[in-house]
Amino acid sequence: MTDGPATPATDGPVTKLATPIRIEYEYTAGLAQSRFLKGIAEGKFLGQRCPACGKVYVPPRGSCPTDGVATTDEVQLGNTGTVTTYCVVNVPFQGQSIEIPYICAQILLDGANIAFMGLIQEIPTDQIRMGMRVEAVWVDKDQLGLSMASVKYFRPNGEPDAPYESFQEYL
Amino acid sequence: MSPAPTRTVRPVAVVSFAQSKSVRREDHRNEVEMLMPVVTEVFSSIGVTKNDMGFVCSGSTDYLVGAPFSFVSALDAVGVWPPMRESHVEMDGAWALYEAWTLLQEGEIDTALVYCFGRSSPSDLQRILALQLDPYYMAPMWPDPVALAALQAQALIDAGKATERDFAAVAARSRRDALGNPNAQVAKDQGPDELLGDDYVVAPLRRHALPPVTDGAAAIVLAAGARAEALRERPAWITGIDHRIETHALGARDLTTSSSTRAAAEGAGLFGTSGGASVAVDVAELHTPFASQEIIVRDALRLADSVAVNPSGGALAANALMVAGLVRIGEAAARIMDGSASRAVAHATSGPCLQQNLVCALAAEPPAAGGGA
Amino acid sequence: MADSEVLRAPHVLEYPYLRSVGPVIGAFLTGLRDGHILGARSQSPDGAPTVIVPPTEYDPTTGRDVGELVEVGPSGVVTTWAWASAPRKDQPLDRPFAWALVRLDGADTAMLHAVDAGAPGAMASGMRVTARWRAPGERVGRLLDIECFVPEAAAP
Numbered sequence: 001m002t003d004g005p006a007t008p009a010t011d012g013p014v015t016k017l018a019t020p021i022r023i024e025y026e027y028t029a030g031l032a033q034s035r036f037l038k039g040i041a042e043g044k045f046l047g048q049r050c051p052a053c054g055k056v057y058v059p060p061r062g063s064c065p066t067d068g069v070a071t072t073d074e075v076q077l078g079n080t081g082t083v084t085t086y087c088v089v090n091v092p093f094q095g096q097s098i099e100i101p102y103i104c105a106q107i108l109l110d111g112a113n114i115a116f117m118g119l120i121q122e123i124p125t126d127q128i129r130m131g132m133r134v135e136a137v138w139v140d141k142d143q144l145g146l147s148m149a150s151v152k153y154f155r156p157n158g159e160p161d162a163p164y165e166s167f168q169e170y171l
Numbered sequence: 172m173s174p175a176p177t178r179t180v181r182p183v184a185v186v187s188f189a190q191s192k193s194v195r196r197e198d199h200r201n202e203v204e205m206l207m208p209v210v211t212e213v214f215s216s217i218g219v220t221k222n223d224m225g226f227v228c229s230g231s232t233d234y235l236v237g238a239p240f241s242f243v244s245a246l247d248a249v250g251v252w253p254p255m256r257e258s259h260v261e262m263d264g265a266w267a268l269y270e271a272w273t274l275l276q277e278g279e280i281d282t283a284l285v286y287c288f289g290r291s292s293p294s295d296l297q298r299i300l301a302l303q304l305d306p307y308y309m310a311p312m313w314p315d316p317v318a319l320a321a322l323q324a325q326a327l328i329d330a331g332k333a334t335e336r337d338f339a340a341v342a343a344r345s346r347r348d349a350l351g352n353p354n355a356q357v358a359k360d361q362g363p364d365e366l367l368g369d370d371y372v373v374a375p376l377r378r379h380a381l382p383p384v385t386d387g388a389a390a391i392v393l394a395a396g397a398r399a400e401a402l403r404e405r406p407a408w409i410t411g412i413d414h415r416i417e418t419h420a421l422g423a424r425d426l427t428t429s430s431s432t433r434a435a436a437e438g439a440g441l442f443g444t445s446g447g448a449s450v451a452v453d454v455a456e457l458h459t460p461f462a463s464q465e466i467i468v469r470d471a472l473r474l475a476d477s478v479a480v481n482p483s484g485g486a487l488a489a490n491a492l493m494v495a496g497l498v499r500i501g502e503a504a505a506r507i508m509d510g511s512a513s514r515a516v517a518h519a520t521s522g523p524c525l526q527q528n529l530v531c532a533l534a535a536e537p538p539a540a541g542g543g544a
Numbered sequence: 545m546a547d548s549e550v551l552r553a554p555h556v557l558e559y560p561y562l563r564s565v566g567p568v569i570g571a572f573l574t575g576l577r578d579g580h581i582l583g584a585r586s587q588s589p590d591g592a593p594t595v596i597v598p599p600t601e602y603d604p605t606t607g608r609d610v611g612e613l614v615e616v617g618p619s620g621v622v623t624t625w626a627w628a629s630a631p632r633k634d635q636p637l638d639r640p641f642a643w644a645l646v647r648l649d650g651a652d653t654a655m656l657h658a659v660d661a662g663a664p665g666a667m668a669s670g671m672r673v674t675a676r677w678r679a680p681g682e683r684v685g686r687l688l689d690i691e692c693f694v695p696e697a698a699a700p
Binding site for chain 3: 237298306322376
Binding site: 007009010013014015016017018019020021022023024025026027028029030031033034037038146 | 554558560577685
């Protein structure tokens, strides 16, 4: 059984019962996610395009959520993108690994049709803006692996902010 | 017990059915990738798309995936855009079909997609199913479903209602019939005598009396009235459908009978107006994962001896959790759609020892207008 | 690694649930801690008095509130059993045992537990069994305060 609160010892009426559970799984990433993670391990972002609507999804999940068909073509995306929206996390929570306050943002890579969540660093938390142009900062080559930990964070790349119209449909 | 229904039943039919080939481990594709071809096939075989569906309802369980809201990502297999009416049950797809049938009764929509999926291979199914039991009095002992089914099988033997040879006969027949089902997982020709040489897994159940562990997915399209006739030359009309549940206190139940199956069958109008007569359908697809349970459900449904039971091989040949019940409805419907049967009954179960049961009566003719089946 | 190879990873779900048990289950578990097995008084649909063990808040057949708790057991009758020749993780015993539904003396429903019978040949429906309790200091108020049941004839 797992470690966790035990049924408390008491001389009075029993009011609680500990019923810990532990289930072990083998998670299968599936075809699309496996391709994406292998790309990450090589320091690149790989998306997939829907043959029906032409949209590029990253990370790809194997199907287009609007058409319900398998995404087919692999598309390599660059390292730059636009912050579509963001929030500044101030509240501590269990399992937190990043020092608060920190910026959590939705990042639309150039060429993608869906944003994904990422950490923004190298900017004071009161200066983050929608439309800010950012670039990925990867770990050192010898530390690349099959997980998003290969991407340390995104940081401003100095380009002028993207106009609202260029990303408004991705909000 | 409730009387046969007398309300007006809007004629709703199964017009398409598709399933994945049942396998022990689907370990290359994830749930969405496994489901997509099934949804594609259930649509393409009748020339419709998701845009023709008035409602989407699915059955699956997060406990198999080990992640919350796993059914939400499965919608990617359908493509719910523009936004669609959608629902989900943490149950076998047979119950998702019940919900879709219920919504179709209201008359606002004419079609529904029902789908379900389950991969048991990522984890230990025997352990996961203990989590559906009473958390105070049963789950802490982690009884596996084989042990619970064995308690029921022993009770059946003690009551003089069956023998181990009867269990072997059910298993032998099912797996031999499965040889004719390209989607079945376990199919072989072995007689009862040979099977009785199997070791016990949990006595009195030997290996052959147990279902396989399966990864799979299935889908059905339902359509109402004229829409059903337009989509399929010979729709499988649902003449009645009902489901009932017994208490979860295992020791308070009579494990040798299935009162909930009997009540659901009455609610589905299976016994007609003559009450207790033997039911003469052409085919019965019963979701009885353990061979001993087929004997109980046959009796609850009062099936005539002449009825072909589980020509697909049933759950003993392929038992994807969350899927095998809908597959029973699909297989029964397929016999009507291909013209080899005129009347059929499909059964689905959930919970330990047949705790909850659904009965679906199907026919080549729609239910009479203005009255129940 | 081959391009077509799919990635897999182990994943553990673990929850430390501490459930509040309420007055009925709580009273039953308190009884177990103190070495007693309790059932709840109820009535069958035709009005005959019954005792539900283990007690639930509502009668499992009629849905009505149950009444007071009364002591039952510690011995009773096996109403059905099954032989666990290869016990699984976290099951009551780590040697082969019988699962059993035991209808304790004074009860009208059976409870699920384990019988340490030694061999399947020692089990039969209708046989009498009695509770083997854990030592008082080890009992905390859970079903396994009863370590298991044993054939009554063999009980010390």
